[in-house]
Structure formats: structure tokens, C-alpha cells
Amino acid sequence: MIEQFGRAGFLLIFAIAFPLIPIAASVALGVFRIRPRKPDPIKSSVYECGMVPVGDALVRYNVRYYLFALLFVVFDVEAVFLYPWAVAYRALGVYAFVEALIFIAILFVGYVYAWRKRAMEWI
Amino acid sequence: MNFDYTLFIPEFMLGGLAALVVALDLFMPQLRKSWLPYVAATGLAITAGVSLAWVNKQTNFAGIVSIDNYTTYFRVFFMLIAAVVCLASGRLVEDQLRHPGEYFGIIILSTIGAIGMAAARELMTAYLSLELLSFSLYILVSFAKFDARSNEAGLKYLLLGAFSSAMFLYGLSLIYGVTGSTYYGDIASALSRGTHDFSFALLMALVLIIAGLGFKVAAVPFHMWTPDAYEGAPIAITAYLSTTSKAAGFALLLRLFGGAFQVVHDDWSWMIAGVAAASMILGNLVALQQHNIKRLMAYSSIGQIGYLLMGVAGLSHNTASALVLHLTGYMVTNLALFVVIIAWYNLTGKEEIVDFRGMRERAPLLAGALAGALFSLAGLPLFAGFVTKFILFQAATDQGYYWLAGIGVVTSVISLYYYLQVMREAFVSQPAEGERKLQVPYVMQGLTVALMAGVFYVGLYPANLFSVIDNATRFLFV
Numbered sequence: 001m002i003e004q005f006g007r008a009g010f011l012l013i014f015a016i017a018f019p020l021i022p023i024a025a026s027v028a029l030g031v032f033r034i035r036p037r038k039p040d041p042i043k044s045s046v047y048e049c050g051m052v053p054v055g056d057a058l059v060r061y062n063v064r065y066y067l068f069a070l071l072f073v074v075f076d077v078e079a080v081f082l083y084p085w086a087v088a089y090r091a092l093g094v095y096a097f098v099e100a101l102i103f104i105a106i107l108f109v110g111y112v113y114a115w116r117k118r119a120m121e122w123i
Numbered sequence: 124m125n126f127d128y129t130l131f132i133p134e135f136m137l138g139g140l141a142a143l144v145v146a147l148d149l150f151m152p153q154l155r156k157s158w159l160p161y162v163a164a165t166g167l168a169i170t171a172g173v174s175l176a177w178v179n180k181q182t183n184f185a186g187i188v189s190i191d192n193y194t195t196y197f198r199v200f201f202m203l204i205a206a207v208v209c210l211a212s213g214r215l216v217e218d219q220l221r222h223p224g225e226y227f228g229i230i231i232l233s234t235i236g237a238i239g240m241a242a243a244r245e246l247m248t249a250y251l252s253l254e255l256l257s258f259s260l261y262i263l264v265s266f267a268k269f270d271a272r273s274n275e276a277g278l279k280y281l282l283l284g285a286f287s288s289a290m291f292l293y294g295l296s297l298i299y300g301v302t303g304s305t306y307y308g309d310i311a312s313a314l315s316r317g318t319h320d321f322s323f324a325l326l327m328a329l330v331l332i333i334a335g336l337g338f339k340v341a342a343v344p345f346h347m348w349t350p351d352a353y354e355g356a357p358i359a360i361t362a363y364l365s366t367t368s369k370a371a372g373f374a375l376l377l378r379l380f381g382g383a384f385q386v387v388h389d390d391w392s393w394m395i396a397g398v399a400a401a402s403m404i405l406g407n408l409v410a411l412q413q414h415n416i417k418r419l420m421a422y423s424s425i426g427q428i429g430y431l432l433m434g435v436a437g438l439s440h441n442t443a444s445a446l447v448l449h450l451t452g453y454m455v456t457n458l459a460l461f462v463v464i465i466a467w468y469n470l471t472g473k474e475e476i477v478d479f480r481g482m483r484e485r486a487p488l489l490a491g492a493l494a495g496a497l498f499s500l501a502g503l504p505l506f507a508g509f510v511t512k513f514i515l516f517q518a519a520t521d522q523g524y525y526w527l528a529g530i531g532v533v534t535s536v537i538s539l540y541y542y543l544q545v546m547r548e549a550f551v552s553q554p555a556e557g558e559r560k561l562q563v564p565y566v567m568q569g570l571t572v573a574l575m576a577g578v579f580y581v582g583l584y585p586a587n588l589f590s591v592i593d594n595a596t597r598f599l600f601v
Contacts, residue, residue, distance in 0.1 A: 109142060113149065116149045
């Protein structure tokens with residue numbers, strides 16, 4: 001059993017070394033003056049997919065988004081479960097159909113609850 | 124494989140009841156104020172009656188959940204506890220908390236988790252049930268959402284609870300790794316074939332499982348969350364924490380260690396014995412300095428956990444029965460005491476021990492029940508605490524744990540001191556000027572009388588109950 005943990009340990013060492021090697025190489029090349037060093041404001045700014053960055057990344061998000069995120073997760077998980085079921089529908093048969101209905105019914109209860117609690121209104 | 128869904132009828136009924144309570148709160152706002160606790164309690168009592176249909180039947184669902192007398196006993200037990208807590212928290216919820224539907228609904232859902240812990244014969248089912256109970260309790264502890272203490276308690280409980288769940292899960296995964304199965308029976312047969320190849324992994328797994336469950340039942344040295352969570356939680360939830368949460372932990376502990384780990388008893392009994400000794404000593408000694416009744420009850424419960432763990436250390440059919448008997452007596456006593464505290468808190472709004480002064484003049488019934496419950500907790504004769512503790516200590520000495528029983532006797536005497544201090548305030552101290560007699564609501568009076576009757580029933584005539592429990596714990600070691 002130890003050998004199997006050893007393989008995982010090898011992966012761990014590799015995973016730590018992998019990002020460290022380029023950084024170390026960059027520093028070493030700079031020290032030995034092989035890498036040119038010509039910074040300018042555009043080069044040293046944050047890379048935002050080519051856009052000019054606006055403002056600070058550490059802004060406060062309104063807590064209201066949290067409710068929407070939570071509701072999104074509910075329906076996201078529903079889609080994740082229903083896709084494989086829909087693909088394999090013919091093979092699974094009636095039993096899985098009833099199970100999927102029960103699953104949807106449970107989610108529906110949560111949906112009605114969120115609706116009645118006015119979680120979907122922008123207060 | 125037996126896929127008989129009718130075995131879960133009580134759990135389905137509880138799920139429906141939880142949905143009903145929430146729906147009543149959502150769709151019938153004119154009704155919700157004072158009726159919800161009665162709806163919840165009635166539903167729980169009916170479901171407890173329905174679950175009696177499985178008495179003396181031994182069956183299981185696909186090997187993962189076992190429906191036998193042990194499960195039935197804890198089904199009824201947990202549902203009745205939840206019903207009492209629902210009834211007792213009626214006024215509290217109305218006056219101080221919002222969202223009564225969610226409050227009672229979550230209590231009912233947590234009962235399903237507790238039942239699952241008692242019934243599970245498979246590691247993942249046990250873990251999921253444990254999480255259902257824990258998640259419900261995290262929400263309930265922080266239910267007074269505009270009270271900073273309650274928020275703090277909920278956060279501490281959540282962080283430490285998640286940490287302990289992770290440890291427990293890691294222990295379970297190691298057990299799966301060395302035995303190749305998550306079913307208790309298969310684990311036991313794999314372990315009985317010899318543990319030389321993986322003795323260290325087994326030791327680590329047992330340490331992690333005991334630490335994880337130790338957090339859940341609040342045994343020393345894993346007790347740090349208890350005083351804060353007890354103090355910050357709404358007072359009815361403190362009662363619920365100290366009863367169902369603990370009892371479910373022990374139900375799982377007995378099922379798991381009896382069913383899966385009994386064959387390697389020598390590998391873990393010393394750990395449990397050490398934890399039991401530390402809990403008895405530290406819980407009872409620190410309780411001496413408390414001045415808030417909730418913190419006092421927290422440390423007193425840690426001490427009581429020590430007595431109960433004594434029964435796990437020398438696990439056998441006899442000690443398991445003694446443990447469940449003491450657990451039952453302790454839970455009834457604890458509920459009686461908490462009903463008194465809740466009633467007093469509702470009337471006066473205070474929870475320090477010195478605020479109990481003059482209870483004898485102002486509310487004689489509550490004062491009498493307080494005295495009875497405290498005597499029972501300390502273990503005086505006539506009350507439940509004496510006879511159950513006696514049977515438990517006797518069962519532990521039969522297994523050779525004389526030193527544990529000795530510590531138990533000494534710390535019981537110490538505990539008398541701080542229990543009597545509460546009584547001194549209630550009986551000897553005079554009420555302040557202008558404080559008149561209080562009218563205790565009839566519901567609280569009825570609950571107090573019923574629970575005190577339970578305390579005396581267990582204390583004076585335990586033979587009947589003991590034979591029921593003895594019949595239930597037989598199924599632990601199959």
C-alpha cells in the first residue's frame with residue numbers, strides 16, 4: 001500500500017516543482033544578466049485578457065448576489081443530474097423516470113419556498 | 124437485497140411533516156403564530172406511534188439500514204425528545220425568533236438524521252445521517268440571527284463541527300482502505316481475519332473516528348465548542364443540543380463499535396477509557412466555577428458524557444444496555460431541567476444562576492421540578508440518576524474498569540456541589556422586593572409534570588424499561 005502512496009507523493013512533488021521551476025529560472029536569468037530588464041507601465045500592469053484594467057479587484061460585492069448564486073447552484077445541479085438521465089433515458093426505463101420525477105419534485109419544493117420567501121426579488 | 128421502501132415510512136412521514144410545517148408558515152400566515160409547535164409535536168407523536176409497528180421485527184434495507192428493536196427504540200426516543208423541545212420552545216420562538224416554520228421544520232429534519240445514525244449499518248449512511256443532524260444543528264444554534272452571541276456560537280460550532288466531520292470521514296476512508304468494505308458486518312469479518320498487515324492504519328483510523336465522534340458528543344479533549352455553543356444558542360436549542368445530538372452520537376458509537384470494531388476491542392478500549400476519565404474529571408471540576416446556567420449545563424453534560432463513555436470502553440451486551448438506560452434517564456432528567464429553565468427564562472428573561480433566587484416563592488412547581496432534576500443529575504436515590512448510574516458503574520466494573528468506576532463515583536460527589544448551588548439560589552435566597560408569584564403557562568406545567576413522572580418512573584421502577592432496552596441492544600452485536 002505504501003508504494004501507492006509513494007506514487008501520489010511523487011505527483012505531489014512534481015506538482016509543487018512544476019510552477020516553481022519557471023519562476024526560479026526567470027530569477028536566475030535575471031541575476032546573470034541574460035534576460036533583458038526593460039519594464040514599462042503597460043508591461044507591469046495586470047493582464048486582463050487584453051482589456052485595460054479598471055479599479056481595484058478587492059471591491060465589496062452586494063450580499064444580494066448571494067441569493068442568486070445559491071439559486072443558480074440549485075438549478076445548475078439539477079441540469080447536471082438531468083443531462084445524463086436524458087441521454088440514457090431509453091436504457092434506464094420507468095424506474096429512473098420516477099426517480100427523476102421525485103428529484104424534480106424535491107427541487108420544486110425548494111423553488112416554491114424561495115419564491116414565497118421572495119428570494120428572487122431585488123429588494 | 125431487500126429494497127422495501129415501506130421500512131422508511133416513519134422517516135417519510137417526518138419529511139412530510141417538516142414540509143407541512145414550513146408550508147403552513149408560508150401559506151397560512153394567520154395561523155402560524157401559536158399553532159405550529161402543536162402541529163409539529165402532534166405529528167412527531169403520531170409518527171412515534173407508527174414506528175412502533177416495527178417492534179420485534181428484524182429486517183434491513185439493502186444491508187445499509189437495519190430496522191430492529193434498537194432502531195425502533197431510538198426512533199421513538201428521538202421523536203419524543205423533538206416533540207418536547209417543540210412544545211417547550213413555543214413561547215420562545217414567538218417572542219424572540221423569526222421564521223417559526225423553518226425552526227420546527229429543521230428540528231424535525233434533524234430527527235431524521237438522528238434516527239439514521241442509530242439505524243445505519245454502513246459507513247456512508249452513518250456519515251450522511253450525521254451530517255444531516257449536524258447541518259440542522261448549525262442552523263438552529265445561530266437561529267437568533269440578530270443576537271451576536273448566537274451568531275458567534277453558530278460560527279464556532281460550524282467550523283469545529285466541519286473539522287471533526289472531516290476527521291471522522293478520513294477515519295472511515297482508512298477503514299474502507301484496510302478492510303475493503305463499508306458495511307459493518309463485512310468490516311468485522313475482515314478485521315477478525317487478523318490485523319497484522321495494517322495495524323498502524325487501523326490505529327490511525329480508530330484515532331480519527333474516536334476524535335471525530337468525540338467532537339460530536341463533546342468529550343474531553345474535544346469539548347472546546349460546547350460551552351460557547353450552549354451559551355449562545357437559543358435556550359430551547361441548548362436543550363436539544365444536550366439531548367438529541369448527544370444521544371445520536373452514542374447511538375452511532377454503539378452501532379459502529381459493536382457491529383464493526385468489537386473484534387478489535389483491545390485496540391480502542393484504552394482510548395475511550397482515557398477520554399471517559401478526562402471528561403468526568405474536567406467536566407465536573409470546571410462546572411464548579413460557572414455562574415451562567417447554560418455554561419453550567421454544558422460542563423455538566425461533558426461530565427455526564429464521561430460516565431456514558433465508560434460504558435463504551437468496556438463494550439458488551441450488558442454495558443450497552445446499561446449505557447442506553449443511563450442515556451434515557453439522563454435525557455429525561457435533562458429535558459425536565461431545561462423545561463424549567465426555559466419557563467423561568469420566558470417569565471423573567473434571565474439565565475444567570477443568581478437570578479434563580481426566590482423560585483420557591485414565585486413558582487413552586489418549577490422549583491420542585493428543578494430540585495428533582497438536579498438531584499437526579501447528581502445521582503441521588505429515588506431519582507433516575509441514581510439507579511441508572513449504579514447499573515452503569517456496575518456493568519463497567521464487571522468488565523474490569525474499577526478505576527473508571529472509582530473516578531465516576533468521586534466526580535459524582537463533586538457534581539453534587541454545583542448542582543446544590545443552583546438549588547440554594549432557588550430555595551434559600553429570598554426574592555427581591557416587589558417580585559410576585561409568576562403564572563407558569565399550562566403547557567410548561569404539563570411538560571414539567573410529565574417529565575418529572577418520567578424521572579421517577581426510571582428511578583423507581585427501571586425493570587420494565589431495562590428489559591425493553593436489553594431486548595434492543597441484542598441487535599448491536601450481530
